[in-house]
Amino acid sequence: MRSSAIVLALSLATSAALAQTVPAPVPQSDVFTREQIGHALAPPTPDAGRTAPSEANAPKDDGQWTMPSKNYASTRFSSLTELTPQNVKGLQPQFTFSLAVNKGQEAAPIVANNTMYVVTAYPNYVYALDLSKPGAPLKWKFSPKPAPASQGIACCDVVNRGGSYDHGKYIFTTLDGQVIALDADTGKALWRTRLANINTGETITMAPVVANGHVYVGNSGGELGVRGWVVALDEDTGKLAWKSFNTGPDKDVLIGPEFKPFYAADRGQDLGVKSWPPGAWKIGGGNVWGWITYDAELNVLYHGTGNPGPWNADQRPGDNKWTAGIFARDPASGAARWYYQYNPHDEHDYDGINEQILLDMPFQGKMQKVLVHMDRNGYIYVINRQTGQVLSADPYGPTNSSKGVDLKTGRLIVNPAKETKLGETVRDICPTASGAKDWQPTSFSPLTGLLYIPHENICMDWMNMQVSYIMGTPYVGANVHMKPGPGGNRGAVTAWDPVRRQPVWDVKESFPVWSGTVVTGGGLVFYGTMDGWFKAVDARSGAPLWKFKVDSGIIGQPISYRGPDGHQYIAVLAGVGGWSGAVVSGPVDTRDGSAALGFINTMSDLPKYTTAGGTLYVFALPH
């Protein structure tokens, strides 16, 4: 007894000393190897065809960038070839523009009709810049004036993930839950529809998807017991076309005769009620704050669902459907077609909202229509998007919270040793709550056949705590402390071959790579780092080719477009923040490792490298 008390006292003293320093990385021996946990239904058959998005989902590149994901396939591939591994070292800023907001800037600049559109973090200013004139002067600015109180219910900084251009309109969301369509020429509001109620904890941070005459958008609030939903609005009027919840009875979830999930676990009546303790589905999360994908080829809408609430899983026994999974829906009616649950009864805050990339890919000796999804839980899922069947699930980062996916049942094989517990700290869980990767989107090049995955290498300690639901306040119930994963680099960009199911190269970064990537026809991958470097690497080898130091860390989505002068430009927003960057953009004290839902514990050194900012950078070769 006595000796164990001394050991405890010593370890506490050590952690106190470390409170303001980054903890030691989790040892490599504490995570499973890729060989231990990778699973697929069949061995690779690369000769069966060439991996590429369909023409319908990725039309011929017109040099513009009208939606954050570039195209419906979400490849973020720019076919422009002016910039090459040979000449990229000459890349220089052509103009910059202050966003007048020093919070996390997660949006993608949008380029249409020689105009660039940028939406900022709260207060969600929209700027239109005239690319046809020297210095890209301001054409107009729109201030939506969202309710200031909405800042207090945004879980992870007051970010906005971008707007979209379609048919003369720029359509975006505000933190207090509005969707607004602006006349792209004049900046005048054509319609505004309020969808969220901040008094219940709802906000909107996602980029709306415009397709098929509809605007598709969902709510945030998974840390406040907000019931998740996705809606379709009429693109011309902003009027609600349909709304689907992600918890509750089948009629609310728009589950009917068309619903044909692949796995038995997802079949049955009102599972969105029965897989919860009585009534808990009403405050159970399953929010839609990440990427919605429209499949123009198959006329299907795919969207992930967020984590169940509260984080304390002891308070919600059951599979907690339909959280932490993915729906395929009829874009016109919202009717569910299939569903797959990445994380049944999630115990680690593994939202299912990361991007899905739509590809035609060889598998089992023939070309199959798949979607590729890099989940928070650490696996790259290749899913047959016509049936919802998981074809392969391989880890792309250190993992020990689960040991693969059972491809017969589709179920994640949870590691009992890393299940979270009430009143007990479970240590060294990998990946961390924000996942092996969070919302930051991957790109895909049809030229290399590789995915370029920006991600994290962070683990965590977690203790469940009893939490009461008080509407409009956080409904979390966990004390979390994050720490670097094996090797100590907290971030990486990984080039991944989805056919051979293996990494091709890996660039390690000190901080989580919280920016998206963009890949170009010239063979370059661009991404930004949280300490403020904007970088280009060789798409085939990962070799570093160019970097430029910007005024604040980068967590935005870089793009590549053809300017009015015919030259290739690269644009990105600088401005650190987000969940991982709250240590800089938020009023946070690094002496409390549990701050910002535990992220501060592993990010306390970021303020030494960067300060808050908000600036658009646009680069090109001198010409």
Next chain:
Amino acid sequence: MSSRFLTSAAASAALILLILTACSKGTTRDSNAAPPSKNEAVITSAFSPGLDHSLVTTDPRAAPYYDNADAINTGKRLFSQYNCSGCHSNGGGGMGPALMDDEWIYGDRLEQIHDTLVEGRPNGMPAWGGKIPDEQLWQIAAYVRSMSLPQTLAAQNGPTASQSPAPVPRKVAQDNGWSPPADTTNDYTTTLEGPK
């Protein structure tokens, strides 16, 4: 597992009942209290135009919560129970600002913190007046003030802050809520003469 949930549901029901009871009690108490005279209102700005610096921010209701260890410990429990910790963590902040640092946007006196709890603040702080019993709001205010005390900071043991909070000494009530650091020399009163 399900019995655990029932416990939680019961706790939630009790909390709601508590809030409702508090609501009616609070109203009664407030209506019985004498209205503050205009010089006794709790101010929320350090700026009072002119050279008269006799800022008055006192509220006699704050007095019992100084030098009161019970109040701090109860406040710590309530801070978690009412989900304050969901936004402010254990003082380090997150969705809401850090409370263990030395920045006080709306003042660091107990009556000022109490006002922030009752009224809410425009950039996201909810208004709890009438929803949490007033005595509990004072206890939470005392815990919040304790988080940045040197004694509390020195007692931190591990990566989670504010777990051994010290009582709030009465002397912190002697400034108007925005004191400069102790080693600051103020010389503006000696160099500036206002118009008579």
